[in-house]
Amino acid sequence: MSVIDELKSAIKAKLSELDLVIGWGPGFDPLHATPLFMRCEKDVDKLLWGPLNVHNPATYLPGLKGKKVGVVVKGCDSRSVIELLQEKLVKREELVIFGAPCAGVIDMGKVRRALGDLDKVNAVSIEGDNVVVTAGGKQHTLPLAEVAADKCGRCRYHNALISDVFVGEHLPPSVEQDDYADVEAFESQSLEERNAYWKREMQRCIRCYACRNACPLCVCRDHCIAQSRDPHWIGQGDNVGDKWMFQMIHAQHLAGRCTECGECQRACPVGIPLLALKRKLNKEIKELFDYEAGVDPNACPPLQSFKVEEEHINERGW
Amino acid sequence: MAQAKFLKEADLAAWLGELAKGRKVLVPQKDGDAVVFKPWHEGVKPVLDRQATESPKKAVFPASEKLFRFSYIKDPENPGKVRVELEEPEKPEPALVFGGRPCDARGFLIFDRVYDSPKTRDSYYVARREATAFVTLACPEASNTCFCHAVGSGPADTAGSDALMTPVEGGYVLEAISPKGEELLKSPLLSDAGDKLAQAERVKAQAVESLPPAPDFAGSPEALMARFDDMGFWENASAKCISCGACTYLCPTCYCFSITDEESGMKGVRMRSWDNCMSYQFTLEASGHNPRPTKAHRLKNRVGHKFSYYPLIHKGAIACCGCGRCIKSCPVSVDIREIVTMAIEAAPTAEESAQPQGAKQ
Ligand code: SF4
Ligand code: SF4
Ligand code: SF4
Ligand code: SF4
Numbered sequence: 001m002s003v004i005d006e007l008k009s010a011i012k013a014k015l016s017e018l019d020l021v022i023g024w025g026p027g028f029d030p031l032h033a034t035p036l037f038m039r040c041e042k043d044v045d046k047l048l049w050g051p052l053n054v055h056n057p058a059t060y061l062p063g064l065k066g067k068k069v070g071v072v073v074k075g076c077d078s079r080s081v082i083e084l085l086q087e088k089l090v091k092r093e094e095l096v097i098f099g100a101p102c103a104g105v106i107d108m109g110k111v112r113r114a115l116g117d118l119d120k121v122n123a124v125s126i127e128g129d130n131v132v133v134t135a136g137g138k139q140h141t142l143p144l145a146e147v148a149a150d151k152c153g154r155c156r157y158h159n160a161l162i163s164d165v166f167v168g169e170h171l172p173p174s175v176e177q178d179d180y181a182d183v184e185a186f187e188s189q190s191l192e193e194r195n196a197y198w199k200r201e202m203q204r205c206i207r208c209y210a211c212r213n214a215c216p217l218c219v220c221r222d223h224c225i226a227q228s229r230d231p232h233w234i235g236q237g238d239n240v241g242d243k244w245m246f247q248m249i250h251a252q253h254l255a256g257r258c259t260e261c262g263e264c265q266r267a268c269p270v271g272i273p274l275l276a277l278k279r280k281l282n283k284e285i286k287e288l289f290d291y292e293a294g295v296d297p298n299a300c301p302p303l304q305s306f307k308v309e310e311e312h313i314n315e316r317g318w
Numbered sequence: 319m320a321q322a323k324f325l326k327e328a329d330l331a332a333w334l335g336e337l338a339k340g341r342k343v344l345v346p347q348k349d350g351d352a353v354v355f356k357p358w359h360e361g362v363k364p365v366l367d368r369q370a371t372e373s374p375k376k377a378v379f380p381a382s383e384k385l386f387r388f389s390y391i392k393d394p395e396n397p398g399k400v401r402v403e404l405e406e407p408e409k410p411e412p413a414l415v416f417g418g419r420p421c422d423a424r425g426f427l428i429f430d431r432v433y434d435s436p437k438t439r440d441s442y443y444v445a446r447r448e449a450t451a452f453v454t455l456a457c458p459e460a461s462n463t464c465f466c467h468a469v470g471s472g473p474a475d476t477a478g479s480d481a482l483m484t485p486v487e488g489g490y491v492l493e494a495i496s497p498k499g500e501e502l503l504k505s506p507l508l509s510d511a512g513d514k515l516a517q518a519e520r521v522k523a524q525a526v527e528s529l530p531p532a533p534d535f536a537g538s539p540e541a542l543m544a545r546f547d548d549m550g551f552w553e554n555a556s557a558k559c560i561s562c563g564a565c566t567y568l569c570p571t572c573y574c575f576s577i578t579d580e581e582s583g584m585k586g587v588r589m590r591s592w593d594n595c596m597s598y599q600f601t602l603e604a605s606g607h608n609p610r611p612t613k614a615h616r617l618k619n620r621v622g623h624k625f626s627y628y629p630l631i632h633k634g635a636i637a638c639c640g641c642g643r644c645i646k647s648c649p650v651s652v653d654i655r656e657i658v659t660m661a662i663e664a665a666p667t668a669e670e671s672a673q674p675q676g677a678k679q
Contacts, residue, residue: 021556027651029462034651035558055650059560118366119461119646136459204349206372206381207592214649220563222598224531229599236582236591238381267649269370269564271351300674 003100004049006167007072011044014070014096014165021070021098024048031111031133033214036058038070048128049074054105056080056261059218068094073250075157079259079294080216081174082162086297087257087304089219099160101171104144104152106131111147115140136242137315146239151262151275161295164221180283186276196246204270205243211274212250214267217257225249247277254282256301259294288312322511322518323492326481329507331489334358336505341412344377346370355415359669364417366455369464373422373570373643374415379429381567383407385442385577390584413450414502421466421641423452423478425570427523427627428637432573440588451498452653455490458521460529463642465655466534471639473525473533479672484518491518527573533655534662535636541662542626551664552614554658555621558650559596560611565652566620567643568593568595571637574600594618616655624659 001009011021015038025036025046028175031072032238033052038044049072057071058080073081078099084090100251107118111133112118120136133140157180158171186194190235211219225233226246235242258278284304285291290312309315323331337343344355345364358364364602385406393399415422420502426447433443457473468471476482478497484491492512511518545551566572576593579586593600595615596670601610610616628637640653645653 028645028656032651036553037557056432060558106529112351118369121462121465201350204352204354206567206569207563208562208564208594209449209597210560210564210649213560213562227597232570232578234381236576236578237580237591238591262647267564269352269561269568269647269649270349273350309502318566 004047007049007098007100007202008044008047010165010167011047011070011072012190013038013042015041017068018070018096019067020064021072021315022060023072023098024053024055024057029121031108031118031121038111041230049100051104051106051122054108054149054266056214056216056263058084058261059214061095061216062219066089068096070096070098071253072098073160074105074161075099075155075159075161076102076151076259076261077161078162079157080261081294083186083217083294084299085162085255086294086299086301087217089217096161096165099163099166100168101159103158103171104146104148104155106144107149108266109212111142114142114147115154136180142306144224149262151260151264156222157295163299176285180279180286183276183279183283186280199240201272202240202243202247203274206245206270207238207243208269210246210267211264211270211272214263215254216261216263217259218250218264224274244274247274251277251281252258254278256285256289256303257289257293258282260279268288322484322515323365323508324489324511324514324662325492325508326489328489330364330399331360331508333361334364334590335504336507337414337416337502341414343414343416344374345416346374346418350679355418356418361639365376366404366417369457369461369641369643370422370648371643372568373420373425373641374418375425375429375570375572377413377415378426378444378450379443379573379592383442383610385590385630388579388585392584394570406651410446410449411443413446414453415450416453417455418452419457419641420454420471420473420475420477420479420482421464421639422570424466424471424639425478425641427478428571428635429573431632431635437500446524452478453481453483453492453499453502456484456518456522457525458485459562461642462527462600463644463646464640466640466665467526467529467641468535468655469636469638472520482504486514486517486521489514490513510635525651530638533659535658536644537662538636538658539629541624541665542622545661545664546618546622547597548616548664550675553612555660556614556617556652559597559613559617559652560649560650561598561616562649563594563596563635564647564649565654566596567592568640568647570643571624571639576600587636595623599623621654621657622653 021038023036024033027034033048035055055075058077069316073231115135121135129144130141154175156173234245262275291302338358343358345358346353347362348365349357353365354372355374389403391401391403433440476495480496481502482493491514494503494504504531534650574593577590580589602608624637629635
């Protein structure tokens with residue numbers, strides 16, 4: 001049985017015990033999948049699994065507290081679930097987790113760059129290591145490795161790290177270690193260059209907060225500092241200063257909690273490379289605390305705990 | 319109709335140069351992976367072969383606008399006494415939106431009924447509206463997310479534009495729609511369109527053909543009203559929505575705002591900024607009560623406003639121009655067409671329609 005058929009029958013077998021199961025279904029065109037909320041067998045028949053399943057369904061979990069929810073996860077999504085469990089934002093007994101090996105998802109930005117735009121896609125098929133996209137009558141054969149999300153190239157967790165039902169064969173990690181080479185390359189630029197880069201990027205931010213609302217761990221949402229009037233932390237102007245301030249706070253609040261699922265960046269309608277900010281902070285967390293978010297359900301994120309003496313910070317030696 | 323003109327592709331930059339004398343010309347241009355409207359200057363190549371990521375609404379309705387500046391002045395004789403001084407903002411500069419699509423220009427007709435009506439005249443809006451002209455590009459081809467033809471418009475709709483340009487071989491055919499447009503087309507760079515006009519007509523006809531069959535939204539005002547109290551329907555329709563504001567901020571027809579005082583020390587500005595009904599704070603009352611506490615209530619408002627409440631008070635005009643940006647750029651692909659269709663298909667049962675409205679729940 002194929003992975004998708006196994007998944008479907010595993011979900012159907014559990015459906016009667018659950019209020020709903022979250023996965024992915026077909027969207028408005030063949031390139032866009034969309035989160036699917038399954039409540040009956042007919043819904044389950046629409047389930048998709050594969051490189052178009054770009055969304056992280058863990059994002060919905062904190063909002064569904066009190067319900068019995070099934071969730072289908074890729075490896076990276078499972079890390080968000082773990083982080084939510086660690087932070088007690090969801091309850092393990094309210095969840096049934098369905099996992100399968102994930103070989104990678106595509107980055108719509110890369111496909112857009114290859115096609116010019118994504119407006120006229122008529123057909124998409126996965127043929128071996130390629131994704132074949134027909135748009136405006138023209139066929140484009142794009143190697144999956146080239147249009148995959150960057151996170152997939154450095155993925156060490158293709159298989160859900162936590163699951164109640166796992167179907168399919170485990171995949172080996174893509175790399176042994178995340179060397180944060182992208183962050184280091186950026187860090188090698190001068191402060192002025194880095195500042196200019198972010199000023200340019202943030203200028204087109206429309207302050208829609210899709211980055212925030214798509215993030216599974218950005219859980220203040222309705223009570224976010226970005227829009228609070230009292231206290232009025234951040235101005236409402238259309239200026240880089242206030243937009244940047246929000247991103248800095250978002251990044252700080254996610255330090256050591258961010259599982260690098262990339263939803264913030266994927267959700268941004270104007271393509272601001274937000275994941276780089278989160279990776280920078282995670283690199284610091286890794287160096288300071290030797291800690292990686294969303295791997296161990298029993299661990300506590302370092303910035304949510306307190307130790308008189310940190311093992312990796314030589315406080316007395318200064 | 320006024321005479322149609324022809325602009326050679328090679329003369330586009332020169333014409334933009336002429337237009338940019340004495341006014342700000344906003345053209346769609348690449349910014350990272352997005353296409354956004356920014357002022358044209360020498361060397362900028364407008365992106366005309368696809369719909370821009372954002373709408374050009376900020377040209378008339380800025381993302382944030384200074385209503386006035388204020389400063390508090392202490393009385394030197396009596397420091398307990400403070401006077402407030404107000405300063406009006408500068409008048410808006412003349413502007414031109416170049417290369418927007420018919421849906422983009424039409425968006426402002428939806429604003430006009432609200433901000434420039436016999437009852438209410440928003441002086442800030444009206445001043446910018448009057449200072450802004452639109453040279454619109456007829457769409458040669460529709461996108462997957464386009465549905466202008468379902469809301470009474472079309473890929474060569476001239477409503478709201480001052481001039482319409484249609485891409486033809488070697489350049490563009492330009493037609494004036496308004497006296498403002500006729501002025502713009504007086505440039506010596508333009509020649510008589512001659513038989514190119516017939517070519518332009520063919521391009522327009524092809525665009526109409528490229529659209530999929532239009533969903534039928536007749537009856538949406540009543541259908542959505544009938545679902546008003548059916549929160550089960552809205553919870554289902556909004557299940558995947560993440561309640562961000564991307565749809566509303568990219569939309570050419572969303573016009574809600576919020577007002578804040580942005581002050582530092584003794585000085586500040588009163589600012590009007592885009593707000594959006596998908597945000598919790600949008601209807602949060604000072605008491606702490608929120609009449610729209612969940613994303614289901616909020617999405618109901620967005621869809622209801624466009625396809626029901628607005629048409630009910632504006633002679634049937636739907637407050638959506640069918641540009642499809644809310645679908646295309648939604649992080650989770652919420653499809654407003656689908657929701658309206660679902661509401662229409664979920665026609666109330668005989669029992670429901672026998673009840674007075676609002677009696678449920
Ligand atoms: S990071 Fe790994 S688990 Fe996540 S989408 Fe990419 S390959 Fe799949
Ligand atoms: S900050 Fe971005 S990458 Fe990190 S968990 Fe949130 S959405 Fe995912
Ligand atoms: S999603 Fe992008 S445009 Fe929206 S607030 Fe975040 S950075 Fe800005
Ligand atoms: S509601 Fe969507 S389709 Fe309609 S005008 Fe707004 S963005 Fe465009």
